[in-house]
Amino acid sequence: MASTLEDVARLAGVSRSTVSRVVNDHPNVRSETRDRVRQAICNSGYQPHAVARSLATNRTHIIGIVIPEAVTTLFDDPFFPLLLRGATEACNMHDYHLMLSLFAASADQQEMYQHFLRNGYLDGVLVASAPLKDPVVPSLLRDHLPFISVGRHPDEQVHYVDVDNIGGARMAVEYLIRLGHRRIATITGPLDTMPGQDRLEGYRQTLEAHRVPAKEELIVEGDFTENSGRVGMQRLLSASPSAVFAASDVMAIGALKTLREVGLQVPQDVALVGFDDVPIASVVEPALTTVRQPIDRLGWMATEVLLSVIEDSLELEGETPTHRIILPTELVVRASCSSV
Amino acid sequence: MASTLEDVARLAGVSRSTVSRVVNDHPNVRSETRDRVRQAICNSGYQPHAVARSLATNRTHIIGIVIPEAVTTLFDDPFFPLLLRGATEACNMHDYHLMLSLFAASADQQEMYQHFLRNGYLDGVLVASAPLKDPVVPSLLRDHLPFISVGRHPDEQVHYVDVDNIGGARMAVEYLIRLGHRRIATITGPLDTMPGQDRLEGYRQTLEAHRVPAKEELIVEGDFTENSGRVGMQRLLSASPSAVFAASDVMAIGALKTLREVGLQVPQDVALVGFDDVPIASVVEPALTTVRQPIDRLGWMATEVLLSVIEDSLELEGETPTHRIILPTELVVRASCSSV
DNA sequence: TTGTAAGCGTTATCAT
DNA sequence: ATGATAACGCTTACAA
Numbered sequence: 001m002a003s004t005l006e007d008v009a010r011l012a013g014v015s016r017s018t019v020s021r022v023v024n025d026h027p028n029v030r031s032e033t034r035d036r037v038r039q040a041i042c043n044s045g046y047q048p049h050a051v052a053r054s055l056a057t058n059r060t061h062i063i064g065i066v067i068p069e070a071v072t073t074l075f076d077d078p079f080f081p082l083l084l085r086g087a088t089e090a091c092n093m094h095d096y097h098l099m100l101s102l103f104a105a106s107a108d109q110q111e112m113y114q115h116f117l118r119n120g121y122l123d124g125v126l127v128a129s130a131p132l133k134d135p136v137v138p139s140l141l142r143d144h145l146p147f148i149s150v151g152r153h154p155d156e157q158v159h160y161v162d163v164d165n166i167g168g169a170r171m172a173v174e175y176l177i178r179l180g181h182r183r184i185a186t187i188t189g190p191l192d193t194m195p196g197q198d199r200l201e202g203y204r205q206t207l208e209a210h211r212v213p214a215k216e217e218l219i220v221e222g223d224f225t226e227n228s229g230r231v232g233m234q235r236l237l238s239a240s241p242s243a244v245f246a247a248s249d250v251m252a253i254g255a256l257k258t259l260r261e262v263g264l265q266v267p268q269d270v271a272l273v274g275f276d277d278v279p280i281a282s283v284v285e286p287a288l289t290t291v292r293q294p295i296d297r298l299g300w301m302a303t304e305v306l307l308s309v310i311e312d313s314l315e316l317e318g319e320t321p322t323h324r325i326i327l328p329t330e331l332v333v334r335a336s337c338s339s340v
Numbered sequence: 341m342a343s344t345l346e347d348v349a350r351l352a353g354v355s356r357s358t359v360s361r362v363v364n365d366h367p368n369v370r371s372e373t374r375d376r377v378r379q380a381i382c383n384s385g386y387q388p389h390a391v392a393r394s395l396a397t398n399r400t401h402i403i404g405i406v407i408p409e410a411v412t413t414l415f416d417d418p419f420f421p422l423l424l425r426g427a428t429e430a431c432n433m434h435d436y437h438l439m440l441s442l443f444a445a446s447a448d449q450q451e452m453y454q455h456f457l458r459n460g461y462l463d464g465v466l467v468a469s470a471p472l473k474d475p476v477v478p479s480l481l482r483d484h485l486p487f488i489s490v491g492r493h494p495d496e497q498v499h500y501v502d503v504d505n506i507g508g509a510r511m512a513v514e515y516l517i518r519l520g521h522r523r524i525a526t527i528t529g530p531l532d533t534m535p536g537q538d539r540l541e542g543y544r545q546t547l548e549a550h551r552v553p554a555k556e557e558l559i560v561e562g563d564f565t566e567n568s569g570r571v572g573m574q575r576l577l578s579a580s581p582s583a584v585f586a587a588s589d590v591m592a593i594g595a596l597k598t599l600r601e602v603g604l605q606v607p608q609d610v611a612l613v614g615f616d617d618v619p620i621a622s623v624v625e626p627a628l629t630t631v632r633q634p635i636d637r638l639g640w641m642a643t644e645v646l647l648s649v650i651e652d653s654l655e656l657e658g659e660t661p662t663h664r665i666i667l668p669t670e671l672v673v674r675a676s677c678s679s680v
Numbered sequence: 681t682t683g684t685a686a687g688c689g690t691t692a693t694c695a696t
Numbered sequence: 697a698t699g700a701t702a703a704c705g706c707t708t709a710c711a712a
Contacts, residue, residue: 084442
């Protein structure tokens, strides 16, 4: 059915090496021959067989992207599609393909990882928002499979790209302080994740910079869900903050509902800032002031870096420096904060 | 580095055929030998080389999923992640991998298609929400690559899985009629897409079934975007409908904003029904009555059918019947409709 | 500049 | 039950 190098060679009256050279744009082939071969390729509708090529070159031009199911579950959040969009864009540019893997946090997760990561198809892997303790990173290091983490990672050897969570949180709290707030509370993300930690860190840094003592009763831990925003706000009530920085929009909306229930007005009684800038943020009443992150650029950048790491891993065996890239975030001012 | 069949064979003192048999669970191998080989496999940490295997078997266990960029752009809509979630779940169950492709509607789109579809890596393809006129379907038919369409397709030979758009629209309009409405308008989806057509068809069928004449001034075409909902509603205003069926939640929200601007109350002055049940639908004021579709099941089902089509394409060369599956939709009643 | 031939790591057919 | 051996379609020294 499908024609092979051999067929084309016969058609053009040359050897298959020559055809291979033409296909791969090798310089050393007479232009007359080249034309003849090109013609034959056209006539036969030849398409190189990627699998065979991979076997010979030991390169597939496929990268994997693994995303823990948990992230996918936040369907209010376009994080996932935006990330993929950026990643595919970069892949298209470099003639790479993207293999997708979502994992349910189940017992056989570990086995799945292995199955996916060492399936022999992958030139490299993009690991998105893995929890800090996730076994996938050590596993990849052990296998010497080129990979990059989307999200900061403490390990010295791990390449990563991330958005500036600390800076974003800083901007948010900074903004509240500029509005005159001093009793600023925060509902944090899960503190076993990097974004959770970083957004809290930004909060702390800003208070410190302005010599506002960080009171522990103004800090409650959430887990990025709406419900954790609700209960977080409930627990915060007794500390009567004048402003709340929620580490995610979804939690901010939870907090908003709690505030409404107890008859407090946003922004008049309590100012509210979120993080992420999900679509709902602009729809909710009042529209939410929040921190926007360039997710698609994150996916794009991560892929670009991964591909360069893959190239490097072929060229020089020596250790290349670890790539660590932080993309800027942006404060989006809407209606959920007023000055004190 | 990585060990091969050959290595294992040497370790176990057998030929590589035997090792291959053990790996593939062939029956004809003495259990003693089998154990010895198993041991050797363990010791060497052998992992079969998927690419080599594919070359030999002409099967990759990879399926592609192509999604036009347009769909991805609707980031308010978790269609895309939900579909992928269903698809990956099915893939995981059957030891298949999923290769992703998003396309910008650009000039080189056609070329990209080819690059992705005939790259030789794919055992089959899942085509999601391609526009009716999209060249990808004819292209796949020509190449004899097994594929399934997510979304109804008129071609006799095309396997598809879809949600019941007609039935969903019927339920919505039926509900409005039961509430006593007679002047029911609709803002349709783009009429060059199947969901656009089908949701309009459901609207028409229901009116007819209840002998309510379908007035053309009560029908305006939208394109699923919020803005088209806004302007659609504006044009509808002069026809003063008592109820509006918008073919998507996002358009319904656009319509809602228009109604608010002209001082009409939902549901008191105008009842409003959407379609999709996106997250925003339950957040908006008033919460939107809408039609829910089982997107993740859609992705799951489509994958299951595709895999069976792939199997069939190997077994019998004869034409198998075309698979056509419609998954039920569900009316979600919230606060945006009241009786007339 | 072009051709020959040896891999790449499997599977599968055929003897034994 | 096991072992040679020929594919699978391509790349890539090495020869010519």
